[in-house]
Protein backbone atom coordinates (compact mmCIF):
# COMPACT_ATOMS: atom_id res chain seq x y z
CA UNK A 370 0.00 0.00 0.00
CA UNK A 371 1.18 3.47 -0.83
CA UNK A 372 -0.08 6.92 0.03
CA UNK A 373 -1.00 9.23 -2.78
CA UNK A 374 -2.11 12.84 -2.60
CA UNK A 375 -4.65 14.30 -4.97
CA UNK A 376 -4.93 18.04 -5.18
CA UNK A 377 -8.06 19.61 -6.62
CA UNK A 378 -9.21 23.15 -7.11
CA UNK A 379 -12.34 24.11 -5.18
CA UNK A 380 -15.00 26.58 -6.24
CA UNK A 381 -16.79 27.50 -3.02
CA UNK A 382 -19.77 29.84 -3.05
CA UNK A 383 -19.12 33.17 -1.40
CA UNK A 384 -20.76 31.94 1.79
CA UNK A 385 -18.73 28.74 1.78
CA UNK A 386 -15.52 30.68 1.16
CA UNK A 387 -16.34 32.86 4.12
CA UNK A 388 -16.92 29.77 6.25
CA UNK A 389 -13.64 28.22 5.12
CA UNK A 390 -11.78 31.43 5.90
CA UNK A 391 -13.56 31.74 9.23
CA UNK A 392 -12.64 28.15 10.14
CA UNK A 393 -9.05 28.83 9.20
CA UNK A 394 -8.97 31.89 11.45
CA UNK A 395 -10.40 29.90 14.39
CA UNK A 396 -7.84 27.13 13.83
CA UNK A 397 -5.03 29.68 13.76
CA UNK A 398 -6.33 31.14 17.00
CA UNK A 399 -6.46 27.72 18.62
CA UNK A 400 -2.99 26.91 17.38
CA UNK A 401 -1.53 30.03 18.95
CA UNK A 402 -3.46 29.44 22.19
CA UNK A 403 -2.21 25.88 22.44
CA UNK A 404 1.32 27.08 21.80
CA UNK A 405 1.02 29.72 24.47
CA UNK A 406 -0.30 27.21 27.01
CA UNK A 407 2.69 24.98 26.41
CA UNK A 408 5.08 27.90 26.78
CA UNK A 409 3.50 29.08 30.01
CA UNK A 410 3.28 25.59 31.47
CA UNK A 411 6.94 25.21 30.86
CA UNK A 412 7.86 28.59 32.26
CA UNK A 413 5.86 28.17 35.47
CA UNK A 414 6.00 24.44 36.17
CA UNK A 415 9.12 23.44 34.29
CA UNK A 416 7.05 20.77 32.56
CA UNK A 417 5.39 20.60 29.21
CA UNK A 418 1.96 19.32 28.38
CA UNK A 419 0.74 16.67 25.98
CA UNK A 420 -1.66 16.42 23.11
CA UNK A 421 -4.11 14.41 25.20
CA UNK A 422 -4.15 16.94 28.01
CA UNK A 423 -4.85 19.72 25.57
CA UNK A 424 -7.46 17.77 23.62
CA UNK A 425 -9.34 17.04 26.84
CA UNK A 426 -9.92 20.75 27.21
CA UNK A 427 -11.68 21.09 23.88
CA UNK A 428 -15.23 20.48 25.22
CA UNK A 429 -14.57 23.13 27.85
CA UNK A 430 -13.42 25.60 25.20
CA UNK A 431 -16.59 24.95 23.24
CA UNK A 432 -18.53 25.80 26.41
CA UNK A 433 -16.89 29.21 26.70
CA UNK A 434 -16.52 29.96 23.00
CA UNK A 435 -19.75 28.72 21.40
CA UNK A 436 -18.48 29.35 17.86
CA UNK A 437 -16.02 26.46 18.16
CA UNK A 438 -19.01 24.13 18.05
CA UNK A 439 -19.30 25.17 14.43
CA UNK A 440 -16.09 23.36 13.53
CA UNK A 441 -15.78 19.61 13.16
CA UNK A 442 -14.16 18.32 16.37
CA UNK A 443 -11.50 16.32 14.52
CA UNK A 444 -10.39 19.48 12.73
CA UNK A 445 -9.72 21.07 16.11
CA UNK A 446 -7.93 17.96 17.34
CA UNK A 447 -5.76 18.09 14.29
CA UNK A 448 -4.71 21.65 15.15
CA UNK A 449 -3.54 20.47 18.56
CA UNK A 450 -1.64 17.64 16.91
CA UNK A 451 0.11 20.17 14.71
CA UNK A 452 1.26 22.00 17.85
CA UNK A 453 2.48 18.75 19.37
CA UNK A 454 4.39 17.91 16.21
CA UNK A 455 5.97 21.35 16.19
CA UNK A 456 7.29 20.71 19.71
CA UNK A 457 8.37 17.17 18.93
CA UNK A 458 10.35 18.54 16.04
CA UNK A 459 11.84 21.18 18.30
CA UNK A 460 13.03 18.70 20.94
CA UNK A 461 14.37 16.40 18.27
CA UNK A 462 16.47 19.24 16.90
CA UNK A 463 17.68 20.12 20.42
CA UNK A 464 18.70 16.51 21.00
CA UNK A 465 20.49 16.35 17.70
CA UNK A 466 22.44 19.46 18.68
CA UNK A 467 21.07 21.48 15.77
CA UNK A 468 19.88 25.04 15.93
CA UNK A 469 16.48 24.31 17.41
CA UNK A 470 14.14 27.17 16.39
CA UNK A 471 11.41 27.37 18.98
CA UNK A 472 7.84 26.79 17.68
CA UNK A 473 6.49 30.14 16.57
CA UNK A 474 3.15 31.84 16.78
CA UNK A 475 1.47 31.85 13.41
CA UNK A 476 0.07 34.91 11.71
CA UNK A 477 -3.22 34.48 9.93
CA UNK A 478 -1.46 34.86 6.57
CA UNK A 479 1.02 32.11 7.25
CA UNK A 480 -1.56 29.74 8.64
CA UNK A 481 -3.18 28.55 5.45
CA UNK A 482 -4.66 25.09 5.93
CA UNK A 483 -6.79 22.89 8.13
CA UNK A 484 -7.39 19.18 8.00
CA UNK A 485 -10.09 16.57 8.52
CA UNK A 486 -7.81 13.73 9.68
CA UNK A 487 -10.32 10.84 9.51
CA UNK A 488 -13.94 11.71 8.96
CA UNK A 489 -16.30 14.55 8.18
CA UNK A 490 -15.67 14.64 4.43
CA UNK A 491 -16.72 12.75 1.32
CA UNK A 492 -16.99 13.06 -2.46
CA UNK A 493 -20.52 12.98 -3.81
CA UNK A 494 -21.53 13.62 -7.42
CA UNK A 495 -18.68 15.96 -8.16
CA UNK A 496 -19.02 17.81 -4.87
CA UNK A 497 -16.79 17.77 -1.84
CA UNK A 498 -19.01 17.38 1.19
CA UNK A 499 -17.45 18.93 4.27
CA UNK A 500 -18.98 18.68 7.71
CA UNK A 501 -19.94 22.14 9.02
CA UNK A 502 -19.11 23.77 5.68
CA UNK A 503 -21.40 22.19 3.10
CA UNK A 504 -21.32 20.81 -0.45
CA UNK A 505 -18.45 22.55 -2.20
CA UNK A 506 -17.99 22.52 -5.97
CA UNK A 507 -14.77 20.78 -6.95
CA UNK A 508 -12.80 20.54 -10.18
CA UNK A 509 -12.01 16.87 -9.91
CA UNK A 510 -9.61 16.57 -12.81
CA UNK A 511 -8.92 12.95 -12.16
CA UNK A 512 -10.48 9.90 -10.59
CA UNK A 513 -9.60 9.29 -6.95
CA UNK A 514 -8.28 5.77 -6.43
CA UNK A 515 -8.12 3.94 -3.12
CA UNK A 516 -9.42 4.85 0.31
CA UNK A 517 -9.43 8.49 1.29
CA UNK A 518 -7.58 8.92 4.56
CA UNK A 519 -7.30 12.63 5.22
CA UNK A 520 -8.72 15.78 3.71
CA UNK A 521 -6.79 19.05 3.93
CA UNK A 522 -8.27 22.38 2.88
CA UNK A 523 -5.66 24.81 1.71
CA UNK A 524 -5.84 28.46 0.80
CA UNK A 525 -3.46 29.74 -1.85
CA UNK A 526 -3.97 33.41 -2.45
CA UNK A 527 -7.68 33.78 -3.05
CA UNK A 528 -8.11 30.21 -4.18
CA UNK A 529 -9.03 27.13 -2.23
CA UNK A 530 -7.71 23.68 -2.86
CA UNK A 531 -8.31 20.31 -1.31
CA UNK A 532 -5.61 17.69 -0.81
CA UNK A 533 -6.94 14.18 -0.40
CA UNK A 534 -4.48 11.62 0.86
CA UNK A 535 -5.47 8.15 -0.27
CA UNK A 536 -4.19 4.69 0.39
CA UNK A 537 -3.70 3.05 -2.98
CA UNK A 538 -2.46 -0.30 -4.19
CA UNK A 539 1.02 0.49 -5.34
CA UNK A 540 1.49 -0.15 -9.01
CA UNK A 541 5.08 -0.71 -10.03
CA UNK A 542 5.91 1.77 -12.75
CA UNK A 543 8.91 3.92 -13.44
CA UNK A 544 9.29 6.74 -13.13
CA UNK A 545 6.34 7.68 -10.96
CA UNK A 546 5.20 11.25 -11.32
CA UNK A 547 2.02 13.13 -10.57
CA UNK A 548 2.52 15.24 -13.60
CA UNK A 549 0.03 16.44 -16.10
CA UNK A 550 1.00 17.15 -19.69
CA UNK A 551 -0.94 19.04 -22.34
CA UNK A 552 -0.54 17.99 -25.96
CA UNK A 553 -1.16 20.11 -29.03
CA UNK A 554 -1.53 17.97 -32.14
CA UNK A 555 0.17 19.50 -35.11
CA UNK A 556 0.36 19.59 -38.87
CA UNK A 557 4.05 19.74 -39.68
CA UNK A 558 4.99 17.96 -36.45
CA UNK A 559 3.02 15.22 -34.79
CA UNK A 560 2.62 17.00 -31.47
CA UNK A 561 3.98 19.64 -29.11
CA UNK A 562 3.96 19.07 -25.34
CA UNK A 563 3.29 21.67 -22.66
CA UNK A 564 6.85 21.01 -21.49
CA UNK A 565 8.04 22.45 -24.79
CA UNK A 566 9.14 19.08 -26.14
CA UNK A 567 8.27 18.36 -29.76
CA UNK A 568 7.31 15.04 -31.30
CA UNK A 569 8.31 15.23 -34.96
CA UNK A 570 6.46 13.44 -37.68
CA UNK A 571 8.27 10.28 -38.67
CA UNK A 572 10.72 11.21 -41.39
CA UNK A 573 11.05 7.73 -42.81
CA UNK A 574 7.45 8.03 -43.85
CA UNK A 575 8.41 10.63 -46.47
CA UNK A 576 11.18 8.41 -47.78
CA UNK A 577 8.88 5.44 -48.03
CA UNK A 578 6.28 7.59 -49.76
CA UNK A 579 8.72 8.26 -52.61
CA UNK A 580 9.48 4.56 -52.90
CA UNK A 581 5.78 3.87 -52.99
CA UNK A 582 5.21 6.35 -55.79
CA UNK A 583 8.02 4.76 -57.78
CA UNK A 584 6.64 1.29 -57.25
CA UNK A 585 3.21 2.51 -58.34
CA UNK A 586 4.62 3.83 -61.60
CA UNK A 587 6.45 0.60 -62.22
CA UNK A 588 3.26 -1.33 -61.62
CA UNK A 589 1.35 0.76 -64.12
CA UNK A 590 3.81 -0.19 -66.84
CA UNK A 591 3.34 -3.93 -66.35
CA UNK A 592 0.95 -6.01 -68.38
CA UNK A 593 -2.11 -7.01 -66.40
CA UNK A 594 -2.06 -10.60 -65.17
CA UNK A 595 1.60 -11.08 -66.13
CA UNK A 596 4.14 -12.59 -63.77
CA UNK A 597 5.94 -9.23 -63.54
CA UNK A 598 2.71 -7.49 -62.68
CA UNK A 599 2.10 -9.91 -59.85
CA UNK A 600 5.60 -9.25 -58.53
CA UNK A 601 5.09 -5.48 -58.69
CA UNK A 602 1.81 -5.79 -56.78
CA UNK A 603 3.60 -7.77 -54.11
CA UNK A 604 6.26 -5.12 -53.88
CA UNK A 605 3.62 -2.41 -53.46
CA UNK A 606 1.93 -4.37 -50.70
CA UNK A 607 5.24 -4.92 -48.96
CA UNK A 608 6.05 -1.20 -49.05
CA UNK A 609 2.62 -0.29 -47.75
CA UNK A 610 3.04 -2.72 -44.92
CA UNK A 611 6.47 -1.33 -44.15
CA UNK A 612 5.14 2.23 -43.96
CA UNK A 613 2.27 1.13 -41.78
CA UNK A 614 4.60 -0.74 -39.44
CA UNK A 615 7.07 2.09 -39.19
CA UNK A 616 4.33 4.54 -38.41
CA UNK A 617 2.82 2.14 -35.90
CA UNK A 618 6.16 1.61 -34.21
CA UNK A 619 6.68 5.30 -33.96
CA UNK A 620 3.27 5.93 -32.42
CA UNK A 621 3.78 2.99 -30.05
CA UNK A 622 7.11 4.30 -28.86
CA UNK A 623 5.82 7.78 -28.21
CA UNK A 624 2.61 6.72 -26.52
CA UNK A 625 4.64 4.39 -24.30
CA UNK A 626 6.99 7.19 -23.39
CA UNK A 627 4.13 9.52 -22.52
CA UNK A 628 2.29 6.94 -20.42
CA UNK A 629 5.47 6.09 -18.53
CA UNK A 630 6.30 9.71 -17.83
CA UNK A 631 3.00 11.37 -17.04
CA UNK A 632 0.00 10.71 -14.84
CA UNK A 633 -2.47 12.73 -16.82
CA UNK A 634 -2.22 13.22 -20.56
CA UNK A 635 -4.45 15.97 -21.91
CA UNK A 636 -5.37 16.08 -25.59
CA UNK A 637 -7.59 18.47 -27.46
CA UNK A 638 -10.96 17.07 -28.44
CA UNK A 639 -10.94 16.29 -32.15
CA UNK A 640 -14.39 17.59 -32.94
CA UNK A 641 -16.01 16.31 -36.12
CA UNK A 642 -17.84 19.63 -36.25
CA UNK A 643 -14.56 21.29 -37.15
CA UNK A 644 -14.48 19.37 -40.41
CA UNK A 645 -17.39 21.31 -41.81
CA UNK A 646 -15.91 24.59 -40.70
CA UNK A 647 -13.97 25.65 -43.76
CA UNK A 648 -11.59 28.52 -43.70
CA UNK A 649 -12.79 31.53 -45.73
CA UNK A 650 -10.93 31.93 -49.02
CA UNK A 651 -8.71 34.98 -49.27
CA UNK A 652 -8.57 36.97 -52.52
CA UNK A 653 -5.89 39.27 -53.81
CA UNK A 654 -7.46 42.74 -53.95
CA UNK A 655 -5.93 43.70 -57.29
CA UNK A 656 -5.84 40.53 -59.32
CA UNK A 657 -8.73 38.67 -57.72
CA UNK A 658 -6.60 35.54 -57.48
CA UNK A 659 -7.15 33.28 -54.54
CA UNK A 660 -4.35 33.37 -52.01
CA UNK A 661 -3.24 30.66 -49.64
CA UNK A 662 -4.86 31.51 -46.32
CA UNK A 663 -2.73 29.16 -44.30
CA UNK A 664 -5.78 27.52 -42.82
CA UNK A 665 -6.34 24.83 -45.41
CA UNK A 666 -3.90 22.56 -43.63
CA UNK A 667 -6.32 22.21 -40.75
CA UNK A 668 -9.54 21.91 -42.74
CA UNK A 669 -11.02 19.79 -45.47
CA UNK A 670 -9.41 16.55 -46.59
CA UNK A 671 -6.04 17.45 -45.10
CA UNK A 672 -7.73 17.65 -41.77
CA UNK A 673 -9.40 14.28 -42.00
CA UNK A 674 -6.14 12.63 -42.96
CA UNK A 675 -4.43 14.27 -40.03
CA UNK A 676 -7.34 13.28 -37.81
CA UNK A 677 -6.88 9.58 -38.43
CA UNK A 678 -3.23 9.87 -37.43
CA UNK A 679 -4.14 11.83 -34.35
CA UNK A 680 -6.95 9.49 -33.32
CA UNK A 681 -4.63 6.51 -33.63
CA UNK A 682 -2.11 8.27 -31.47
CA UNK A 683 -4.70 9.15 -28.84
CA UNK A 684 -6.11 5.62 -28.93
CA UNK A 685 -2.62 4.20 -28.35
CA UNK A 686 -2.14 6.39 -25.32
CA UNK A 687 -5.57 5.49 -23.97
CA UNK A 688 -4.95 1.80 -24.37
CA UNK A 689 -1.57 1.91 -22.66
CA UNK A 690 -2.86 4.17 -19.92
CA UNK A 691 -5.64 1.73 -19.14
CA UNK A 692 -3.12 -1.04 -18.68
CA UNK A 693 -0.93 1.12 -16.49
CA UNK A 694 -3.92 1.61 -14.18
CA UNK A 695 -3.04 4.95 -12.65
CA UNK A 696 -2.56 6.95 -15.84
CA UNK A 697 -5.44 8.75 -17.46
CA UNK A 698 -5.94 10.21 -20.89
CA UNK A 699 -8.41 13.06 -21.14
CA UNK A 700 -9.64 15.58 -23.69
CA UNK A 701 -10.56 19.23 -23.48
CA UNK A 702 -12.34 21.69 -25.72
CA UNK A 703 -9.64 23.03 -28.05
CA UNK A 704 -11.39 26.35 -28.75
CA UNK A 705 -9.06 29.36 -28.56
CA UNK A 706 -6.19 27.33 -27.13
CA UNK A 707 -3.84 28.66 -29.80
CA UNK A 708 -5.08 32.25 -29.58
CA UNK A 709 -5.09 32.81 -25.82
CA UNK A 710 -1.83 33.80 -24.15
CA UNK A 711 -0.79 31.17 -21.62
CA UNK A 712 0.97 33.86 -19.64
CA UNK A 713 -1.71 36.48 -19.13
CA UNK A 714 -4.92 35.17 -20.70
CA UNK A 715 -5.44 37.84 -23.33
CA UNK A 716 -6.39 36.84 -26.85
CA UNK A 717 -3.61 37.29 -29.38
CA UNK A 718 -5.17 36.72 -32.80
CA UNK A 719 -2.98 34.99 -35.34
CA UNK A 720 -3.26 33.10 -38.61
CA UNK A 721 -2.25 29.50 -38.83
CA UNK A 722 0.79 30.64 -40.76
CA UNK A 723 2.07 32.59 -37.75
CA UNK A 724 4.19 30.12 -35.85
CA UNK A 725 5.30 32.35 -33.00
CA UNK A 726 3.27 33.57 -30.03
CA UNK A 727 4.29 37.02 -28.98
CA UNK A 728 2.28 38.84 -26.34
CA UNK A 729 2.36 42.34 -24.88
CA UNK A 730 2.82 40.77 -21.43
CA UNK A 731 6.27 39.62 -22.51
CA UNK A 732 5.43 36.02 -23.28
CA UNK A 733 7.41 34.79 -26.25
CA UNK A 734 7.15 31.19 -27.26
CA UNK A 735 6.32 28.79 -30.04
CA UNK A 736 2.68 28.95 -31.06
CA UNK A 737 2.11 25.22 -30.47
CA UNK A 738 3.93 25.25 -27.16
CA UNK A 739 1.60 28.04 -26.03
CA UNK A 740 -1.42 26.00 -27.14
CA UNK A 741 -0.20 22.90 -25.31
CA UNK A 742 0.16 24.88 -22.07
CA UNK A 743 -3.38 26.19 -22.51
CA UNK A 744 -4.68 22.67 -23.07
CA UNK A 745 -3.03 21.51 -19.86
CA UNK A 746 -4.30 24.47 -17.85
CA UNK A 747 -7.81 24.05 -19.19
CA UNK A 748 -7.92 20.55 -17.81
CA UNK A 749 -6.52 21.57 -14.42
CA UNK A 750 -9.12 24.33 -14.27
CA UNK A 751 -6.50 26.89 -13.51
CA UNK A 752 -6.51 30.48 -14.50
CA UNK A 753 -3.46 31.89 -16.26
CA UNK A 754 -2.10 33.70 -13.24
CA UNK A 755 -2.32 30.63 -11.04
CA UNK A 756 -0.71 28.44 -13.64
CA UNK A 757 2.13 30.89 -13.86
CA UNK A 758 2.61 30.91 -10.10
CA UNK A 759 2.72 27.15 -9.81
Ligand SMILES: [Zn+2]
Pocket residue numbers: 710711712713714715728729730731732
Ligand atom coordinates in the same frame (compact mmCIF):
# COMPACT_ATOMS: atom_id res chain seq x y z
ZN1 LIG B 1 0.30 37.56 -22.50
